[in-house]
Amino acid sequence: MDGPDAKGLIFHVTSVLYRNECNIISQDEYVSPAVGLTEGQFFMRTEFESPDKLDPQKVLKDLREAIASPEINLRINPKKKKDVVILATKEHHCLSDLLIRYNFDELDANILAVVSNYNTLQPFVSKFGIPFHYITHEHKTREEHEDAILRTLEIYQPEYLVLAKYMRILSPEFVSHYPNKTVNIHHSFLPAFIGANPYRQAYERGVKIIGATAHFVNNNLDEGPIIAQNVKEVDHRYMATDMAREGKEVEKSVLTQALKLVFNDRVFIYGNRTVVL
Template sequence: MSTETRHVLLMDGPDSTGLIHKVTGVLYNHNLNIIRNDEYVSPDRQFFMRTEFEGELGREALLDELGRTLPGEVNLRINPKKKKNIVVFATKEHHCLGELLIRYAFDELDADILAVVSNYNTLQPLVSKFGIPFHYISHEHRTREEHEEAMLRTLAIYEPEYLVLAKYMRVLTPAFVDHFPNRIINIHHSFLPAFIGANPYRQAYERGVKIIGATAHFVNNHLDEGPIIAQDVKEVHHRQTAGDMATEGRDVEKLVLSKALNLVFNDRVFIHRNRTIIL
């Protein structure tokens, strides 16, 4: 069945001569209009391309011709240009979650927040103001596996495309992460790879740093080592305490998370090994 809409073609694979010409030629043959095209060739000769196009799409026919035209090692995906469905995880801190809720309410998030899940009920009054389902799933008196099984049962109701960890302060097990490969986005309260793990602002204060930062990254099975999507920093000075730094850092965290989500939800992020390519 054909649809009239805007789509994004994502392509990556070994670089070879004429890839852009071949792709744009196939799109032209299908009477599809290219709105924007971005490409990049990495030092190890890996080719990445994001093509935004519009027109009446016959998906299977288009993919079939692209598959016959391009080298077999090329990966192809066609995504509709639409909002992503997400579920947000949080614990007790409100600043990142609040930023996402406000952006969602004013149609600035490029996503639909289907639900918020938390291991505390602290943020339920905040979430209820936005009319979004809130699921309090306590971790107390449960093993980590039991707690995650309960969360998975809730997520099965919504089938989200992405999970967003908005200051969710529990480490997810490999078994849980495997359910959402490259689909969990976390905000870490430091400029990774510095100050991995807990209490990064205390670590930064004790080290006497002159900048603090935040890092949004995909979650994998190595703590705080997933592919980095976005980062930013802010200057600090010796008169500030660890608490002062944490306060300053919260502003950076919520803006970095919002920036990273905008990139991901607009299909601008490729993962290559443990790095991101952003087009």
């Protein structure tokens, strides 16, 4: 749940769960401080076990009555794997990390399909028995290309899109089909080195640390809410290509870390920030 802070929110939730004989396994909440005229915002994630006979919608209804505020968003997510489609281009490292985890049942998601604008990764993906859709952007306008992808996505009806080093910019129109449901990995420590060739930029600036950023995609390139970041030390011996090679290790671990949070319903979006409970 999230919404404007008010007295008694935790009390009302725990009362409802207590009356419904639910057992709270974990509960985390956060209240953003009120600043000037902006009131505090309340976020809470409660994990609970319910009696077998209990309908989750009954709990949700009770919660709505107890809290009685239309401004408070309440959601109940039964614990289950999320359905996802992965978009990739030519680089394998993020994709292969996800496929391996999926193959060994270590990912909190079902990978329904992989879509790519190149066929480079097709042989690899097919080892895992996952549909691979090669949708080239050549000889297509951006709109035509995105339409082709959207039609493919419609087949799978994924809950989340994962951009695993998908190297093309998505239009606001495309993004609007999966609002707050598209996760991208950016190969820099945002907001440093926005845009093209971040490792080249990092090399030229002579930085001693490089990084990667997983974020939700919104309409502004590289500016969506950040979910997770991580870094790696480099030194003068790293040329741009060395940074790119070592950066891949960071990219894949950050993307996996972010997806684990997202697929477990731990990430709230608040303005351009995330609250991770």
